[in-house]
Amino acid sequence: MxxxxxxxxxxxxxxxxxxxxxxxxxxxxxxxxxxxxxxxxxxxxxxxxxxxxxxxxxxxxxxxxxxxxxQSLAEAQAAVEAARRAAEPDKPVFSMGFLTGMEVEWLPIASRILRDELPNIEIRVVSQYSPQLAEDLHRGKLDVAFLRAEGKPNVEYKVVASEPLVVMLPSDHRLAAQDAIDPHELVGEIFIGMSDIPHVLRDVISRYFDKVGISIKPTHLIDNFAMAISLVASTRGVCLLPAYAENFLSWSVVSRPLKGEVPSIDLMLGYNTLNTSPLLKLFLTRMENQGTAVAS
Missing domain, CATH: 1.10.10.10 (Winged helix-like DNA-binding domain superfamily/Winged helix DNA-binding domain)
Known part of the structure; x- marks a missing residue:
């Protein structure tokens, strides 16, 4: 193997x-x-x-x-990084993690903040599920991560964005002809829900359904937005996802806003409060000065 x-x-x-x-x-x-x-x-x-x-x-x-x-892949990558650090011990290194898909928007912003100050810095990037990013912050494997608010000791969060949820559905679905969708019209449809991995999004959706007075039992449970979009296309189901997932739609899947009060989900900048790295302090200060991050 x-x-x-x-x-x-x-x-x-x-x-x-x-x-x-x-x-x-x-x-x-x-x-x-x-x-x-x-x-x-x-x-x-x-x-x-x-x-x-x-x-x-x-x-x-x-x-x-x-x-x-x-875990095996992570350990192999850690071994590579350890070797590289040993070969270049004096080169400043800053490790960033991104909730899969978020690097498209936030990596250029984060990289510019660091390289404006330290042009020779080495930036290391990983893309992963939010719970794993929080675990890596907790263990000191990452300096910062753009993720959801997971419960981990010594990990602090700042809100950097709040995104509305939208309906994802097949492009030829009967509801796709509408400019916006009443959540009650989702009842009875094949619904693609969230597993325990994106539990923050799952909880936001659950609270929203409770608030509008509907009960929907998911037909499928998924771990990430790519799986959700794939299942929308293959099962002709529907799902709710943060609006950033619209950047990754295929021709067979479209998005529509929800009618009424729209639920939203926060994207957080997370870091370990025990991390005393000057690079981390510099990064957080620059983010604050640019108005990019707002303390939660």
């Missing part, structure tokens, strides 16, 4: 689609990716994905394998 097998597996698991993983994450051909996944399943000895006309989903064995695969 090689690290590339683990990278391929994690990419497919997170994207919820062989096609999306091949094209967007791995830049390889789908048949080649399929072979690599089959080789991995053969070596593990059990199916990691179930395949059907509706798409691909992780088996219970696949879900158990996922956490260990991520």
């Amino acid at each position: 090689e690290l590339r097998h683990l990278r391929y597996f994690v990419a497919v698991a997170e994207e919820g689609s062989l096609t999306l993983a091949a094209e967007k994450r791995l830049h390889t051909a789908q048949p080649s990716l399929s072979r690599q996944i089959r080789d991995l399943e053969y070596e593990v000895g059990v199916p990691l994905f179930s395949r059907s006309a509706k798409g691909i989903e992780m088996t219970p064995a696949g879900r158990a394998f996922l956490d260990h695969a991520r």
Whole structure:
């Protein structure tokens, strides 16, 4: 078993689609990716994905394998970073994490803040689920992260943005003809909900449904927005996602705003209060001075 097998597996698991993983994450051909996944399943000895006309989903064995695969990749990356630090001990390094998809908007802003002051700084970037980013902050693996407000000791959060939730649905869905959608019209539709991983978003959606007086039981549970968009297309379901996910829609999926009072979710800048790095202090100060971050 090689690290590339683990990278391929994690990419497919997170994207919820062989096609999306091949094209967007791995830049390889789908048949080649399929072979690599089959080789991995053969070596593990059990199916990691179930395949059907509706798409691909992780088996219970696949879900158990996922956490260990991520950990192995993280440890391998940590080994690489340790070697690089040993080779260049005097070069300033700043590690940033981004909730997957958020790096498109926030990495240029964060990079500019640092490089205006320290042009030779090395910036290291990871893209991951919010709970994992919070864990990495807690363990000191990251200096800052753009994520949701997770409950971790010594991790402090500042609000950097508040995004409305929008409805994602197939482009030819009956509700797509409307300029805005009444949440009551979602009752009875195939609904794609959130798993325990994006639990902050799950809780925002749950509170919103309670507030407008509707009850919807999810047909599918997903871990990230890419999986949600893939399932919207393949199952003809609907879901609620933060508006930033509109940047990643395929032609077969569209978004529509909600009618009435619209729910929103906060994007946070998180950091460990025990981190005494001058670079962290500089970064937080520059963010405050630019009015980019507002203390929560």
